[in-house]
Amino acid sequence: MHLSWPGGPLRGTAQLPASKSEANRALILQALAGGGTLSNLSDAHDTQLMRRLLAAAPSTSVLDAEDAGTVMRFLTAYLTVTDWRGQLTGTPRMQERPIAVLVDALRQAGARSSYLNNEGYPPLELAGFTAAPATTGPTALAVRGDISSQYISALLMVGPRLPGGLRLQLTGHVGSRPYINMTVALMQLFGAACAAQGDTLLVQPGAYRPTDYTVESDWSAASYWYAMVALAPAGSEITMLGLRQTSLQGDQAIVAMMAHFGIETTFLPDGVHLQQHAAASESQALAFDFTDCPDLAQTVAVVAAARGILVEMTGLESLRIKETDRIDALQTELAKFGGGLREIAAGRFRAESNGFAVNGQSVATYHDHRMAMAFAPLAMRGPLTIESPTVVKKSYPQFWSELAKSGFTITAAD
Numbered sequence: 001m002h003l004s005w006p007g008g009p010l011r012g013t014a015q016l017p018a019s020k021s022e023a024n025r026a027l028i029l030q031a032l033a034g035g036g037t038l039s040n041l042s043d044a045h046d047t048q049l050m051r052r053l054l055a056a057a058p059s060t061s062v063l064d065a066e067d068a069g070t071v072m073r074f075l076t077a078y079l080t081v082t083d084w085r086g087q088l089t090g091t092p093r094m095q096e097r098p099i100a101v102l103v104d105a106l107r108q109a110g111a112r113s114s115y116l117n118n119e120g121y122p123p124l125e126l127a128g129f130t131a132a133p134a135t136t137g138p139t140a141l142a143v144r145g146d147i148s149s150q151y152i153s154a155l156l157m158v159g160p161r162l163p164g165g166l167r168l169q170l171t172g173h174v175g176s177r178p179y180i181n182m183t184v185a186l187m188q189l190f191g192a193a194c195a196a197q198g199d200t201l202l203v204q205p206g207a208y209r210p211t212d213y214t215v216e217s218d219w220s221a222a223s224y225w226y227a228m229v230a231l232a233p234a235g236s237e238i239t240m241l242g243l244r245q246t247s248l249q250g251d252q253a254i255v256a257m258m259a260h261f262g263i264e265t266t267f268l269p270d271g272v273h274l275q276q277h278a279a280a281s282e283s284q285a286l287a288f289d290f291t292d293c294p295d296l297a298q299t300v301a302v303v304a305a306a307r308g309i310l311v312e313m314t315g316l317e318s319l320r321i322k323e324t325d326r327i328d329a330l331q332t333e334l335a336k337f338g339g340g341l342r343e344i345a346a347g348r349f350r351a352e353s354n355g356f357a358v359n360g361q362s363v364a365t366y367h368d369h370r371m372a373m374a375f376a377p378l379a380m381r382g383p384l385t386i387e388s389p390t391v392v393k394k395s396y397p398q399f400w401s402e403l404a405k406s407g408f409t410i411t412a413a414d
């Protein structure tokens, strides 16, 4: 797909999808509660997939989580405690994304399961669940927090179903913590007694209450509009609806990060208004830690390189096991423009550029929605091609039509 910007400021209102993180938790909690109405579920593929698989599970013995991490991890725990028997699989990439931490913990809680292919990776065979009798308090599990927080969220959500509840001890350096907090907050909303004492999480046994919930718009999706405004001509401004000032989503961190690139955010009763101020200095050096918001890293790396602002980036460890190895992908694609993401010390990267120019390059997207959406804003600086553009359907199916509505010129690649 060829993408270009005709010139002049970017203005208007952008429609966002609902958060797939909130939605996929709410769908699991709704299934465990046996009722309640969820509003503003998006048409994001990951959300629709979760909905479909939850509905299909009782009468199906093979479920395919495709490339959706939350679906794979949350269903592994949900299907375990609902005593489902069958195979849970995913795309070739999903079969490279580790799941042993979660499977080991569930086995300790009473799950019978095996790996169908490679030890520690999907596909899985789930063969039933016999919980140990609740004699001496909650089921006690310890899990490391430095690979994926999705294992922790998955275990927490089934915690009320375990005998005596769950006492979950997190070990190591915990990443993506706002996603754990989001899980706890939604569980509480659905009637669970769940509390954190430092890195110990306690879940009381009991039933969830059918609950009505309206999913917030997606802050990760909003980040691409921040990037567009950051790269657009002076005077650009965008309104986005459905975002809340008090959010469960850690990716609201984009507000503070983009302030450093001259983007002012004004909260409205139902959304935000972004405005670009030309004043941001191009020479300042910045440092951001993405431990709590890994999904923002690609957005920020691309904007930094394009603006020629040196940004030191840490907390990128989990990027290597997402939809693709996002560090490799960023390095390869930024290099096409004269940009880079250089490892300056173990775990410390620097987004940088040397004569960054956008002049018709073709961006590979590696089956990763965020590669497509993070590079698209470069069209503000020149024409480019995005390969396999339909990849955005994972979280933001209407991304390209929203760009077209805001004035981008989009034509099919030959």
Ligand SMILES: O=C(O)C1=C[C@@H](OP(=O)(O)O)[C@@H](O)[C@H](O)C1
Pocket: 020, 021, 022, 069, 070, 147, 148, 149, 150, 153, 175, 176, 179, 294, 295, 318
């Ligand atoms: O729980 C969630 O909804 C998510 C947690 C994060 O993954 P990790 O915990 O693996 O970092 C994030 O990258 C992913 O997009 C969604």
Ligand SMILES: C=C(OP(=O)(O)O)C(=O)O
Pocket: 067, 068, 069, 070, 071, 295, 322, 323, 370, 395
């Ligand atoms: C990492 C992501 O998703 P998941 O882990 O749920 O596949 C993402 O959306 O960036």
